[in-house]
């Protein structure tokens with residue numbers, strides 16, 4: 437064969453599909469354009485190690501990016517996206533690293549965009565708007581805004597990153613104010629094209645809509661959040677811990693609370709736990725950890741259905757908001773790191789789904805001893821006051837939440853470390869079948885913050901067709917679809 441034709445062929449292939457070594461090519465280019473202090477290619481560098489070790493699903497730490505970039509401005513992010521696009525490299529956008537799905541915020545042999553250096557925070561007392569970049573954790577944000585007796589809505593544990601807001605963001609304050617994303621007022625976004633825009637209800641309203649609960653890394657990179665802050669004073673809050681004997685009584689009290697609680701200042705998260713210890717038919721492997729939070733010092737009798745059930749421990753007391761977020765212990769969101777995977781269910785409060793789901797989960801736990809380190813099952817209520825507050829702001833979020841009450845179940849499976857791939861795949865399939873066997877309520881959205889990628893949660897949104905259009909408009913040539921992880925729009 438004529439060598440010249442072969443070379444032309446290689447040249448054409450390289451241009452059609454990017455360069456032969458796209459990750460390193462992008463990294464060399466970025467080192468030249470952004471400078472060595474913002475681009476780290478040495479996998480033994482301490483900052484590189486810190487970024488790759490800091491994933492809540494420890495399996496994401498196995499991947500080795502060609503380099504990690506630490507942008508300090510939206511312009512840096514724009515330069516990075518253009519260079520990554522030109523090279524044909526894969527990439528990932530990482531905020532707090534708490535999403536459990538493969539390649540959502542991790543990348544193997546591509547460019548990791550670590551947003552942790554993009555971390556300015558401020559507060560405007562005249563407008564009561566909170567303005568922050570994506571590099572802080574929500575714990576950092578709660579601590580900062582507490583000095584003004586304010587907070588922003590976000591997850592119930594501090595270590596989780598700002599990606600949680602783009603997925604909706606369920607907060608203890610959600611029954612009063614809606615989801616975290618409902619409080620967004622303006623987002624600065626670097627589009628897949630590299631263009632930097634401000635999205636709000638006035639400008640780029642479709643983009644603003646998609647980013648309020650429709651996920652992050654589909655439409656661009658958010659580089660600044662302008663958010664309505666909310667007042668916080670003292671809370672009456674704590675944990676109640678129950679042993680197995682109370683499982684059913686507590687489940688009934690949770691169901692009653694989800695259907696009847698009249699006070700939006702009262703908020704609960706209910707966590708059932710299964711430990712890996714042998715069961716021995718004594719059920720000592722199960723406990724219930726209730727998080728009860730009241731915005732104010734006098735909860736009246738709203739939690740009486742819980743406190744009247746015999747418990748092992750009760751830590752209810754007056755607390756500041758940062759103290760509420762540190763329950764039961766500070767840094768829980770970091771300490772619980774392991775081979776963790778999420779799944780989600782969505783259900784009506786008026787049927788027997790709460791019992792059916794709990795029983796399916798318990799049976800699975802009994803028959804799968806040895807295949808998990810820890811199993812948790814969370815009831816996450818979505819009361820009517822939440823969906824009303826959500827739909828009253830900006831015309832509602834990307835979920836267009838149907839009127840509550842209804843609820844999500846968040847399932848977490850932590851598998852033992854060093855499982856073989858075959859065993860790992862088998863236990864994940866079995867766990868998926870258990871969750872699928874419970875079924876979901878028709879017409880309610882699966883919560884993407886708690887979902888596994890294979891659940892295709894966006895397809896359960898009534899707005900799915902609209903989100904597909906927004907995705908096609910802002911990522912017209914499929915750059916993000918092809919080169920980074922994220923929710924399916926297909």
Ligand SMILES: Cc1cc2nc3c(=O)[nH]c(=O)nc-3n(C[C@H](O)[C@H](O)[C@H](O)COP(=O)(O)OP(=O)(O)OC[C@H]3O[C@@H](n4cnc5c(N)ncnc54)[C@H](O)[C@@H]3O)c2cc1C
Pocket residue numbers: 492528529530531532533534535536540541551570590591592593595596597598599600601602603604605606607651652653654656657658659768769772885886921922
């Ligand atoms: C211990 C724990 C507790 C949790 N508690 C809650 C809770 O109370 N309420 C709740 O709603 N959720 C909760 N979650 C779920 C959490 O919201 C999701 O895991 C979320 O994806 C985490 O965001 P992150 O920034 O930490 O993670 P990442 O993995 O860094 O980011 C998540 C996704 O968003 C994308 N992304 C992040 N930032 C940007 C950006 N600026 N621009 C574009 N894309 C971006 C990433 O690419 C990735 O796909 C919890 C999770 C854990 C592990």
Ligand SMILES: *[C@@H]1O[C@H](CO)[C@@H](O)[C@H](O)[C@H]1NC(C)=O
Pocket residue numbers: 465466468469518519522523
């Ligand atoms: C980096 O890549 C971009 C996009 O292809 C290009 O415009 C720029 O000239 C390159 N910069 C360097 C320093 O190589």
Ligand SMILES: *[C@@H]1O[C@H](CO)[C@@H](O)[C@H](O)[C@H]1NC(C)=O
Pocket residue numbers: 583584585
């Ligand atoms: C916050 O609230 C406390 C207690 O009510 C009060 O003493 C303090 O002055 C408030 N701080 C601000 C900045 O409003």
Ligand SMILES: *[C@@H]1O[C@H](CO)[C@@H](O)[C@H](O)[C@H]1NC(C)=O
Pocket residue numbers: 624632633634
């Ligand atoms: C976005 O809004 C900010 C003010 O919040 C402004 O400084 C900036 O110039 C705007 N950017 C664009 C691209 O309009």
Ligand SMILES: *[C@@H]1O[C@H](CO)[C@@H](O)[C@H](O)[C@H]1NC(C)=O
Pocket residue numbers: 689692693694696697698737738739741
């Ligand atoms: C407590 O439980 C009773 C039923 O036993 C129910 O009628 C009541 O509404 C519940 N209250 C709350 C706040 O959950």
